[in-house]
Amino acid sequence: MAPTDITAGTIPMSFVLNLLNGTPLDPAGQADALARAGIAPVLLGAETARVTTEQFATLYRQLASQLDDELPGMFSRPVRSGSLKFLCLSLLDSATLQTALFRLSRFFHLLLDDFRIELSREGSLVRMALIPRMPQAAANTFGQEILLKLIHGVASWLTGHRMTLARVDCSYRRPSHASEYGFLYPGPVFFEQAVSALYFEAAQLATPIRQDRRSLARFLARAPGDWLFVAFEQHPTRQKVREHLRPRLGLPISAGQTASALHLSLRTLTRRLAAEGTTFQAIKDELRRDATIQLLTKTNTPIAVIGQEMGFEDPNAFHRAFRKWTGSTPGAYRPK
Known part of the structure; x- marks a missing residue:
């Protein structure tokens, strides 16, 4: 089995809902497609829920195959397979x-x-x-x-x-x-x-x-x-922060330490991130959120262990943080 890429991104549930809403599938057909993609139906009602790009791509392929439409349900007539x-x-x-x-x-x-x-x-x-x-x-x-x-x-x-x-x-x-x-x-x-x-x-x-x-x-x-899902990042400072944090998600890395590693003052780092519409904590939370979802959906690693790998010693604190990030509990993301 290939190792899980916990640095891969996730996308909002709205993409899944938009994809499903355009198809003529009945609820049973939609449920089957979701199951094949490993997406828990309970997450459809969570406004801030996320799915992995792989889950979305799998769902897309399932619908394209079922409907014989390579842009499944998006336009007035299907774009046939091939x-x-x-x-x-x-x-x-x-x-x-x-x-x-x-x-x-x-x-x-x-x-x-x-x-x-x-x-x-x-x-x-x-x-x-x-x-x-x-x-x-x-x-x-x-x-x-x-x-x-x-x-x-x-x-x-x-x-x-x-x-x-x-x-x-x-x-x-x-x-x-x-x-x-x-x-x-x-x-x-x-x-x-x-x-x-x-x-x-x-x-x-x-x-x-x-x-x-x-x-x-x-x-x-x-x-x-x-x-x-060709990933792009047009904000250079945010990208540098993400690259610095990715291999250190389980460590208590501060904004000041990151600024030093990037040869910037904390004030300069904060100002540049603000100009790019984000903060150090927001970037750190996005990375931990996506890594957690990857591990929940692709591995059998216990939830408590995942929390520790993301830098949370207290399981309750990890659960609170994950619910804040996604609107759901970690267990909701586990394949049933």
């Missing part, structure tokens, strides 16, 4: 990313009635915009989130590196999980814009395509994980 494979095959012989993105926009013109993907030049930027083709499409927030991620994930895979974005526009209001966007999109995000769109620096589109049929097989085997 569509992503044929899309990527059509892109592999493109000379540059620009040609590939143009082909991608034409491919989705054949697949989707809800949106067309418009490729246009705006000064030094190239915009990939989702233009609604039917009245109800503009209200489909989750479908737009996933489609933007698919475009970006495929572009990143084609070029062999994580593509940065000059900006991301979202036509909808700021969602409750907007804080997660820093990990979904590698660029500044703006809400309530005219249309949802990704903006690339024009020079990036001259990047050659670096993939072939052999690497495509690996990419498809890991879908949707490789295009949906």
